[in-house]
Amino acid sequence: MPFSLHFSPTPLITAPSPLSKPSFLVPYYHTLHAPKSPLCFSMEHALTHQGKQEAFDLRPEDSQTLPLGLRRDAMPSHVAVIMDGNRRWARLRDLPVRSGYEAGVESLRKIVEICCKWGIKVLSVFAFSSDNWFRPKVEVEFLMSLFERGMQEDTGIFFRENIRISVIGDLTKLPKALQELMVNLEEATKNNTLFQLIVAVSYSGHYDVVQACQRLALKAKCGLIEPSDINVSLMEQELETNCTEFPHPDLLIRTSGEFRISNFMLWQLAYTELYFAQSLWPDFGEAEFLKALLAFQQRQRRYGV
Amino acid sequence: MERIRERVIQIYGNLVSLLRKCIFCILSVGPIPNHIAFIMDGNRRFTKKCKLMKGAGHKVGFSALMSILKYCYEFGVRYVTVYVFSIENFKRSPEESIVNRYGVRVIFSGNLKLLSEPVRLAAERAMLATDKNSKAVLSICVAYTSTNEIMHAVQESCEEKWDEITILNSSGAGYGLISLGGYEQDEMDHLIKLNDIEKHMYMAASPDPDIIIRTSSETRLSNFLLWQSANCYLYSPSVLWPEIGFRQFLWAILNFQRIHFYLDKQRQQS
Numbered sequence: 001m002p003f004s005l006h007f008s009p010t011p012l013i014t015a016p017s018p019l020s021k022p023s024f025l026v027p028y029y030h031t032l033h034a035p036k037s038p039l040c041f042s043m044e045h046a047l048t049h050q051g052k053q054e055a056f057d058l059r060p061e062d063s064q065t066l067p068l069g070l071r072r073d074a075m076p077s078h079v080a081v082i083m084d085g086n087r088r089w090a091r092l093r094d095l096p097v098r099s100g101y102e103a104g105v106e107s108l109r110k111i112v113e114i115c116c117k118w119g120i121k122v123l124s125v126f127a128f129s130s131d132n133w134f135r136p137k138v139e140v141e142f143l144m145s146l147f148e149r150g151m152q153e154d155t156g157i158f159f160r161e162n163i164r165i166s167v168i169g170d171l172t173k174l175p176k177a178l179q180e181l182m183v184n185l186e187e188a189t190k191n192n193t194l195f196q197l198i199v200a201v202s203y204s205g206h207y208d209v210v211q212a213c214q215r216l217a218l219k220a221k222c223g224l225i226e227p228s229d230i231n232v233s234l235m236e237q238e239l240e241t242n243c244t245e246f247p248h249p250d251l252l253i254r255t256s257g258e259f260r261i262s263n264f265m266l267w268q269l270a271y272t273e274l275y276f277a278q279s280l281w282p283d284f285g286e287a288e289f290l291k292a293l294l295a296f297q298q299r300q301r302r303y304g305v
Numbered sequence: 306m307e308r309i310r311e312r313v314i315q316i317y318g319n320l321v322s323l324l325r326k327c328i329f330c331i332l333s334v335g336p337i338p339n340h341i342a343f344i345m346d347g348n349r350r351f352t353k354k355c356k357l358m359k360g361a362g363h364k365v366g367f368s369a370l371m372s373i374l375k376y377c378y379e380f381g382v383r384y385v386t387v388y389v390f391s392i393e394n395f396k397r398s399p400e401e402s403i404v405n406r407y408g409v410r411v412i413f414s415g416n417l418k419l420l421s422e423p424v425r426l427a428a429e430r431a432m433l434a435t436d437k438n439s440k441a442v443l444s445i446c447v448a449y450t451s452t453n454e455i456m457h458a459v460q461e462s463c464e465e466k467w468d469e470i471t472i473l474n475s476s477g478a479g480y481g482l483i484s485l486g487g488y489e490q491d492e493m494d495h496l497i498k499l500n501d502i503e504k505h506m507y508m509a510a511s512p513d514p515d516i517i518i519r520t521s522s523e524t525r526l527s528n529f530l531l532w533q534s535a536n537c538y539l540y541s542p543s544v545l546w547p548e549i550g551f552r553q554f555l556w557a558i559l560n561f562q563r564i565h566f567y568l569d570k571q572r573q574q575s
């Protein structure tokens with residue numbers, strides 16, 4: 001889920017933690033960071049709303065920002081996250097489900113900021129699965145409007161902080177306005193290089209392989225390749241994760257204590273380290289993320305050997 | 306004295322077996338997993354840990370596998386799949402007593418052409434010998450990686466579709482299905498669907514696993530059943546494979562039963 005700029009004054013996280021204080025700076029203009037890609041309408045809109053603008057404190061080259069115990073040389077290049085537990089979080093607090101999703105958006109925003117600071121190059125988030133279309137219509141409509149709102153409001157941040165946005169999934173099922181917004185945002189931020197956020201919407205691992213297969217079949221039909229030419233490399237070129245230099249996540253984190261992948265990025269997770277966190281997604285903050293990364297750095301990866 | 310000792314061991318064995326059957330009776334009130342897959346990780350580490358001779362870990366691991374198969378088939382699990390990381394894990398074929406007692410059909414899944422001649426022949430013999438068994442299935446994944454399986458299935462699907470379209474075109478009924486240059490979404494949808502790919506998987510004879518168990522605390526799939534693991538419960542006990550026992554099996558079943566209702570609903574919706 002894209003993050004929102006609305007900072008909530010009331011703490012959303014019940015478990016106190018010394019690391020849960022937001023680390024971004026007080027609102028001010030980042031005049032030194034000129035946007036690197038063409039402006040779109042919402043960028044102009046974003047820049048004229050000074051009161052809402054907040055900037056991240058991003059210094060990926062400064063190794064002193066890494067917490068004790070974390071090694072920069074062993075940081076994963078690509079982290080994938082299944083953001084589970086938003087609804088449960090809301091139910092536990094007798095709040096409506098939409099509050100859970102909004103809290104989830106805040107949590108994502110914090111994790112994106114941390115990833116930028118700690119030198120993680122790519123973060124993929126499972127925002128909306130192909131299977132989620134079966135949820136109640138009201139909930140689905142709310143989520144679509146949340147995505148649209150979030151992307152519009154945070155466009156300024158993406159440009160200012162050199163963040164590239166990529167969207168993967170079957171976008172044809174989304175409302176037209178949201179489709180256009182996503183496509184425009186992808187195009188406008190495609191040359192940003194500091195950090196890449198891949199948002200999986202209406203996506204599933206099965207869908208990804210099937211659409212890659214369909215593309216290859218079409219190429220075979222058009223005589224560009226023979227079916228017998230199909231190999232792992234050709235498959236990878238057609239998977240939707242071809243939008244990134246690091247298509248295979250090094251680490252997958254799933255929150256809320258569920259031990260399954262739920263049809264997220266199946267091919268790409270071949271040698272990914274899986275980490276299952278007990279906390280619900282809105283509660284998954286810097287402390288939990290640090291725990292996951294420390295656990296990752298202690299693992300011996302053998303890549304099938 | 307020796308006879309008394311043997312008798313005591315026999316009585317103890319029978320009691321344990323009876324207790325296990327009672328536990329299975331109680332558990333079978335809840336859902337029974339149809340398919341459990343195992344990644345047998347930790348044989349070499351076991352050898353090092355217990356300071357055994359080289360290869361001894363695999364022998365102990367093999368006994369552990371036989372026990373686990375016994376629990377699975379006793380409980381009523383119809384499909385069991387094991388991932389043979391190295392050919393060392395699979396120098397001996399499953400004991401005939403287990404295969405015969407539980408009517409197990411043995412299938413070798415993977416790119417068998419990559420196996421050496423004697424191993425491939427032994428595999429084919431085992432498959433032929435158990436072909437008539439129908440109560441349960443044991444899939445042994447050897448020379449197998451999931452990405453290779455998916456790629457192979459994609460290749461076969463493309464070849465099959467290509468043949469179909471060629472036939473249609475030669476009869477004049479395939480108009481509009483072949484075009485040069487750009488394509489439309491509808492055309493893509495007609496081409497290949499999920500079922501077309503699934504039927505070409507090496508593991509097509511088995512349903513998707515309900516539980517994947519990987520020993521040695523390693524939480525990764527290592528290119529095993531990636532396609533099939535979409536909605537299955539992943540369990541990684543800390544014991545090494547030769548140390549796996551009834552306790553871990555029971556824990557996996559209990560957790561599976563806890564989440565089964567929700568997972569079943571997901572599967573029906575997708």
